[in-house]
Amino acid sequence: MFQGLINPVKGLLKEQMRMDVISSNLANASTCGYKKTRIAFQDVLETQKNAHEAGPAGPHSASPSLVRTEIDFTPGDFKTTGNKLDMAIHGEGFFKVMTPDGVMYSRKGSFSLDSDGFLVTQNGDMVLGEGGPIQVQGNDILVNDLGEVSSDGDIVGTLALASFENKNRLLATGRTMFANPANDPELPVPLATRIKQGCLELPNVDIAEEMVSMIHCMRAFESYQKAVQILDEVNQRAINDVSRIR
C-alpha cells in the first residue's frame, strides 16, 4: 500500500539534487574557467520498458541511481584583461598542470610566476610545457597563438595542451581542475586551437538558463510534495474511513 509513496519521494530527492547542482553553477557564475554541471534524469518510461524486457521485474520508476551528471565543456566567453599572464584556450584542449595529486587538466589560464620564475597557477602548481615546467627569465613575456612562451624574444617553452576523445570521462576535482581517473590517452589538440594571451575564459554558466531550471526544479518539487500529500491522504482514508462502521 505504501509503495506508491516511494516514487514521489524519489522525485523529491532528485529535485533536491538538481537544486544542489544549480546552486553550485550559480555560485561559480564568476569563476573563470569553470565548466557548469548538468544533471539529467533517465526517462521513466524507457526504464520501465527496459525493465520489462529484462524480465518480470515489475514497474520501476526513475530512482536516484538513474540520475547522472555531466560536465558541460562548451566554451565560455572571453574577457580581455590585458594581463600578460592571463591565457585562454580558443578551441578544444586543456592546460596541463602538475599538482601533488598528479597531472590535472584545466581551462583556467590566470597564471602567475613563482619566486624562481616558473609559470604557476594561482594555487602554486606548475603549468606544464611540452618539455616540463616553463621557466621565464626575462621581462617581456609573450605567448603566441601556438602557445609558445617567449621572454625577451627567446622561446623558453611551449604550453602543453591536451584533449580527450571523451571528455565526459574526466572527473571534476575542484579548483577548476579535472582529473583523468581512467588514464584515457591524451590526444593532440586540433590544429585550430589557439592560445589568446591577455584573455580569460569566463564560466559557461548561463544565468537565465539556470534561473529557469531553478523555477522548473521548484515547481517539480512542489508537485512531488503534493503527490506525497495526496497519497498520504488516500492512505489515511483507506485506514480510517473505509473500515468505519456506521
Next chain:
Amino acid sequence: MIRSLWTSASGMAAQKLNMDVIANNLANVNTAGFKKSRADFVDLLYQNLRSPGAANSSGGEVPTGIQVGMGTKPVSVQKILSQGDYVQTQNQLDFAIEGKGFFKILSNGEELYMRAGAFKMDSEGYIVTSEGDRLQPEFSIPPETVNFTVDPGGNMFALGPDGTELASAQLTLHSFPNTAGLLSVGGNRFQPSEASGDPVESNPGVDGMGTISQGYIEMSNVDVVEEMVNMIVGQRAYEVASKSIRAADEMLQMANNIKR
C-alpha cells in the same frame, strides 16, 4: 537541500570578497603608484556520488557519473602590475619609472619597495617619501643647490648657482622574479615575500629595468570603467546566489509542509 544552501552561501561570500577588492581599487583610483588587485575564484570540491567510468550492474561502464559541486572559493587576490598613467607635475622630486622596477626605501630599518615616486626633502636634504622614509641609496641634496636633475639612467646631480656640480649619486632600481607575489604593506609600499623571490638591483635602463622620468608621477593603474563593469557583474552574481538560497529555503519549507 542543506547542501545547496551552503553552496549558494559560498557564492555570496566570494562575491563579497570580490566587491571588497573592487571597492579598494576604486578608492585608490587617484593614489600615485597604486597597483590594482583582482580576486580570483575556483570551484570547490565535488561530491562524487558515482565516478564516470565506474562499472554498472551489467558489467559495462557508466559513461557519466554523478558529481555535485559544492560551490566556489577565492584562490587569490592577485596584484595586476601593469603600467599606470603618467602625470606631469614639473616637480623636481617627482620620479616616475618608465618600465619595470621599484624604488627601495628604508622604513624603520626595513627595506621596502615602491613605485610611487612623489619624493620630498627632509631637513638634512635627504630624499624621502611623504612618510619620511629615505630613498636608497641615500642622497643628501646640498642646501646651496639651485637645480636638481635626474637623467633617465638614474644619475642624480645637484647643481650650484653657476652650474657646478655640488653632489651626485646613482639611483638604483630593484626588480623581482615574481612581482605579483609582493606583499602590500600600505602606504604604496611593498615587501618582498617567499613568493616574490629576492630583489635584483640594477641601474635604470640596464638589464630590462625601466628608466626614470623626472617631473612625472605614475598614477594608479585602476581603470574606472573596468571596475564598474566588474562591480555590476559581481553584484548580479551576488544577487543570483541569494536567489538560489531563497529557492532552496522555499523547497525546504515545502518539504517541511509535507506532513500537515
